[in-house]
Amino acid sequence: MGGLRDYLKLIRPYGMLFLGFTPVFAAISNGEYDGFHLGILFLIGILAHIFVFVQNDYYDAEVDAKSKYVASRPLSTGKISKPRALLLFSGAFLLALALSFLWVYTWRAFWFLLVTFFLMTIYNKYSKKLPGMECVLSTGVFSLGLFGAFTVGAPLTPLAALISFVCFLQWFFSVGISANFKDVEYDTRQGIRTTPVILGVTAEHIPRLFIAYALGIQLLFLIILGLPFLLGLTSLTVQNLPVPLLGYGVLSSLVLLTTRGILTTPLEKRDTMLRYEGAHEGLSLLLIPFVLMPLFIDTLGVLLTTSLILLLIVWPLGILRFLYGKTLIPLE
16 A cells, blocks of 8 residues: 555646646636635646546556656556556546536536546547547647636637637647657657657657647747737736736746757656756746736736746645655656
8 A cells, every 4th residue: 555655646746736727727717706616626627637647547557667767656566556546536537526516517517527537538548559649638638628617607708718728739748749759769669659759759860840840839839828918818917017928928938948958858868858848837837827917816816826826836846856856857
């Protein structure tokens, strides 16, 4: 039976804020101002995170056990049994449905939540067998955003649709590019045809086609995220200060720098690549509240908005330090 640290490694709490806030961001973009409902949506997002990552390890335990990089994951080592993992992600699924049904229920929202869990399951079951499965998982994240938006009970606003699509693109890059890129050598040996493998990436060669593909996705992410400013869906300023615009500009530059780091780091330097990937995901998440800052301040106030931004920075670093020490390198 595993201890607390083993269960935390299985759940990966350092990355849970992205899915946790996905329905929250979309709901605020669709006009939700009730703090209790936003809190319930955050809990459902956290439960979706637990579901997708524990279920992923559940299906991949045997494959992970053969990898020199992640063989020490709790399920692969037997520190946590597969029946316990099954109970954990099944419980997360049922609790998420119950919370949705009791407090933020609309038929459309509930349907999108079911679609989210279905697509996550399809990805987890077939990601090592079929190519392009990052599109399935990313669509599940998009559906989670729509779930949050439709709990408001109002028509879907353009801003809520854009924010949900931004979350789709971030996961599309994170899984299809970052995660699969670092595992090219192992995946090739196992005959697993991920997107980088299909595009010709090997341990010795990274084709220009793959670089162009990755940069195209990243640039699309930044362009879509900038559209709310251009379309007047959110403001460039807060109290006459261009904080959202400056935050978008600085963070976008850092996202591009970390993207370059991911794509130019030699595959044998996996720890360095993981650091770039972690920074990239954190910066990408941080971009969204800066774009939505005027809405956040109207909904939560200045103090809570500032606290949220600090939480997005401090939380992953603190959890990684607790679980993995000074290296901050997770089992990914």
